[in-house]
Amino acid sequence: MHRTALLSILACGLGWAQADDSQPASSNVRGAAYPRVHADLSVTFRLKAPDAKKVQLNTGSDDNGLGKGPFDMTRGEDGVWAVTTPPAIPGFHYYWFLVDGVAVNDPGSETYFGWAKESSGVEVPEKGADFYAVKDVAHGDVRVHWYFAKTTAAWRRAYVYTPAEYDRNTQARYPVLYLQHGSGEDERGWTSQGRANFILDNLIAEGKTKPMIVVMEQGYATKPGPPAAAPAGGRGQSGAFEEVVLQDLIPAIDAAYRTLPDRAHRALAGLSMGGGQALQIGLTHLDQFAWIGSFSSPLRGGLDLKTAYGGAFADAEAFGKRVRLLWFGAGTAETQMHAPALQMHQALEKAGIKNVFYESPGTSHEWQTWRRDLHEFAPLLFQ
Amino acid sequence: MHRTALLSILACGLGWAQADDSQPASSNVRGAAYPRVHADLSVTFRLKAPDAKKVQLNTGSDDNGLGKGPFDMTRGEDGVWAVTTPPAIPGFHYYWFLVDGVAVNDPGSETYFGWAKESSGVEVPEKGADFYAVKDVAHGDVRVHWYFAKTTAAWRRAYVYTPAEYDRNTQARYPVLYLQHGSGEDERGWTSQGRANFILDNLIAEGKTKPMIVVMEQGYATKPGPPAAAPAGGRGQSGAFEEVVLQDLIPAIDAAYRTLPDRAHRALAGLSMGGGQALQIGLTHLDQFAWIGSFSSPLRGGLDLKTAYGGAFADAEAFGKRVRLLWFGAGTAETQMHAPALQMHQALEKAGIKNVFYESPGTSHEWQTWRRDLHEFAPLLFQ
Numbered sequence: 071m072h073r074t075a076l077l078s079i080l081a082c083g084l085g086w087a088q089a090d091d092s093q094p095a096s097s098n099v100r101g102a103a104y105p106r107v108h109a110d111l112s113v114t115f116r117l118k119a120p121d122a123k124k125v126q127l128n129t130g131s132d133d134n135g136l137g138k139g140p141f142d143m144t145r146g147e148d149g150v151w152a153v154t155t156p157p158a159i160p161g162f163h164y165y166w167f168l169v170d171g172v173a174v175n176d177p178g179s180e181t182y183f184g185w186a187k188e189s190s191g192v193e194v195p196e197k198g199a200d201f202y203a204v205k206d207v208a209h210g211d212v213r214v215h216w217y218f219a220k221t222t223a224a225w226r227r228a229y230v231y232t233p234a235e236y237d238r239n240t241q242a243r244y245p246v247l248y249l250q251h252g253s254g255e256d257e258r259g260w261t262s263q264g265r266a267n268f269i270l271d272n273l274i275a276e277g278k279t280k281p282m283i284v285v286m287e288q289g290y291a292t293k294p295g296p297p298a299a300a301p302a303g304g305r306g307q308s309g310a311f312e313e314v315v316l317q318d319l320i321p322a323i324d325a326a327y328r329t330l331p332d333r334a335h336r337a338l339a340g341l342s343m344g345g346g347q348a349l350q351i352g353l354t355h356l357d358q359f360a361w362i363g364s365f366s367s368p369l370r371g372g373l374d375l376k377t378a379y380g381g382a383f384a385d386a387e388a389f390g391k392r393v394r395l396l397w398f399g400a401g402t403a404e405t406q407m408h409a410p411a412l413q414m415h416q417a418l419e420k421a422g423i424k425n426v427f428y429e430s431p432g433t434s435h436e437w438q439t440w441r442r443d444l445h446e447f448a449p450l451l452f453q
Numbered sequence: 454m455h456r457t458a459l460l461s462i463l464a465c466g467l468g469w470a471q472a473d474d475s476q477p478a479s480s481n482v483r484g485a486a487y488p489r490v491h492a493d494l495s496v497t498f499r500l501k502a503p504d505a506k507k508v509q510l511n512t513g514s515d516d517n518g519l520g521k522g523p524f525d526m527t528r529g530e531d532g533v534w535a536v537t538t539p540p541a542i543p544g545f546h547y548y549w550f551l552v553d554g555v556a557v558n559d560p561g562s563e564t565y566f567g568w569a570k571e572s573s574g575v576e577v578p579e580k581g582a583d584f585y586a587v588k589d590v591a592h593g594d595v596r597v598h599w600y601f602a603k604t605t606a607a608w609r610r611a612y613v614y615t616p617a618e619y620d621r622n623t624q625a626r627y628p629v630l631y632l633q634h635g636s637g638e639d640e641r642g643w644t645s646q647g648r649a650n651f652i653l654d655n656l657i658a659e660g661k662t663k664p665m666i667v668v669m670e671q672g673y674a675t676k677p678g679p680p681a682a683a684p685a686g687g688r689g690q691s692g693a694f695e696e697v698v699l700q701d702l703i704p705a706i707d708a709a710y711r712t713l714p715d716r717a718h719r720a721l722a723g724l725s726m727g728g729g730q731a732l733q734i735g736l737t738h739l740d741q742f743a744w745i746g747s748f749s750s751p752l753r754g755g756l757d758l759k760t761a762y763g764g765a766f767a768d769a770e771a772f773g774k775r776v777r778l779l780w781f782g783a784g785t786a787e788t789q790m791h792a793p794a795l796q797m798h799q800a801l802e803k804a805g806i807k808n809v810f811y812e813s814p815g816t817s818h819e820w821q822t823w824r825r826d827l828h829e830f831a832p833l834l835f836q
Contacts, residue, residue: 170553171503209599214650240623
């Protein structure tokens with residue numbers, strides 16, 4: 071049989087789209103043909119639902135890079151509903167279908183813990199950006215590490231990135247970046263959605279970043295006892311998280327891994343809710359952290375430089391001697407986060423408090439912003 | 454306010470069931486009240502779908518421990534559909550809802566890669582069985598390890614369990630068990646659904662099992678080139694998997710970890726499809742493996758002891774000298790796997806080929822069988 075004909079038959083059998091410029095998203099499960107990303111970054115979604123009256127693509131929020139949803143999907147004769155979005159902003163975007171109002175994950179997509187549940191997600195590639203790609207470089211392991219937290223009286227799970235050289239250089243000790251996810255996400259977010267391990271692998275291979283350990287935990291913690299009124303849907307409470315970090319997590323990591331266990335070699339950063347936690351925990355415990363990063367984080371109330379964060383900013387000179395890096399990031403398309411972050415940056419500058427502000431061009435409250443944040447932030451650490 | 458009243462209000466706000474003997478399943482996402490497992494091991498499922506005409510609980514297969522589905526769910530006045538199953542068989546059971554025929558994962562459940570897609574799953578506890586619980590013992594890390602496979606010309610992801618002492622005893626070398634998942638599952642299955650790391654942690658802590666490395670890979674591999682006709686839905690092809698194991702995976706693991714890199718310290722086992730792979734790859738490469746385990750695996754065609762597996766069984770005496778362990782397991786409730794495995798065990802015994810047959814009481818083609826298999830199998834390795 072002629073090879074083209076054979077391929078055509080195979081393509082048909084696999085449910086492939088007609089020959090066009092599209093590719094299955096890299097975030098799909100093995101072998102799934104949809105969603106597909108086109109050359110212009112529009113994305114085609116499909117779902118079989120012959121008996122449904124209405125099927126929509128839900129993008130979760132107005133500033134999701136797929137565009138403002140929900141998008142109505144159109145029923146084909148085969149009972150398969152489809153929609154092609156406008157060209158998307160590059161990056162990772164959560165989504166799910168609404169089938170007669172019920173949230174339905176796409177069986178073609180891997181799941182990603184976001185929106186306080188396992189959600190579908192689609193990766194839209196950014197032309198020319200390969201800083202988070204799996205490249206031909208040495209790769210660190212991402213370790214699922216269990217430890218017991220006295221604060222919560224429970225075993226907890228941390229994700230721990232160790233750089234590629236860690237297992238070879240068995241005498242070396244490494245600095246540690248504690249890196250937190252956002253609300254509705256968990257300890258899996260930074261490697262699964264954020265590709266933090268590949269970002270670090272690439273930066274380290276290029277010699278741009280010092281080899282470091284990265285610890286990613288769940289930013290929720292409640293003390294034992296009668297249940298408090300937690301937000302519904304798994305978002306969980308973060309009230310005891312500060313205590314977990316200081317009393318349980320850091321000692322557990324310093325005991326299990328070859329860390330440099332002092333403030334000069336310990337950084338704390340996070341995105342959104344995690345950025346707020348980084349500022350709160352970091353700035354009020356400068357004996358523990360010398361490097362602090364806040365990615366797309368809402369600021370706490372107004373900023374009174376005398377009293378904010380336990381008075382950390384009250385003495386600019388002392389702060390400058392103590393803190394090696396205070397870093398803010400925001401995407402230009404996330405107006406609610408960008409303006410306050412820029413404002414804080416400027417107010418601090420004016421008060422003589424050195425800090426860095428980075429803006430991610432064209433991206434919103436999404437993982438592409440935070441991937442870029444990490445890519446900019448990590449090279450500054452521990453230098 | 455009286456504390457009972459307060460708790461009652463809180464419980465109401467959290468969507469909890471009325472006070473009864475039930476508990477949220479441990480497989481749920483953080484804070485999700487449903488599914489709930491009752492004291493008699495019946496399970497209550499709920500899904501809000503006000504506009505649906507028909508909602509069912511799908512259990513995937515006839516021998517799912519939840520019972521033979523699909524179970525029709527009943528609509529409440531609030532648009533929430535519910536069903537309580539008969540008492541379930543203990544263990545981990547995949548499930549999903551069918552909302553007017555569309556497969557819908559439960560937003561209250563974590564997702565687990567099975568049935569070639571991310572599926573919901575429910576953990577039904579087994580009274581008195583704590584061999585897979587998170588206990589107060591030293592825990593090994595589960596590492597996500599990336600390596601490049603020349604066979605497929607692609608980066609692949611292995612999950613690697615290192616025993617708790619691995620990072621302390623930096624001069625010690627360890628034997629390796631290669632442990633494979635079943636069809637429609639992947640490299641995450643053995644730790645996520647199977648709790649293999651906790652099983653090993655507990656066995657090692659009790660001194661019943663030698664500390665070992667466990668490597669879990671995806672049992673699918675295709676060589677580069679024009680796409681072959683793969684099974685639909687992400688099950689993938691396993692044609693090149695043998696070559697990946699022998700040419701790529703084992704060398705990569707021996708290079709990255711402190712292994713004992715010889716056949717005497719290398720075991721190969723798997724469940725279902727993975728058990729078939731273990732027999733096929735192991736028995737035809739006895740220069741590489743001295744310990745082989747097949748859990749609930751379908752036998753390949755008839756068993757001709759002279760020719761099967763490249764003639765591995767043709768010389769019973771030579772086989773006995775060479776192979777340290779040949780192990781078969783099956784659940785008594787999985788008739789399609791139990792009978793052939795028992796038959797093979799007996800035929801081999803009769804032919805003078807020493808082998809072990811273990812049966813898991815009352816369990817079917819499910820993870821509780823395979824957890825027990827691992828719990829029985831691992832202590833026999835490398836002794």
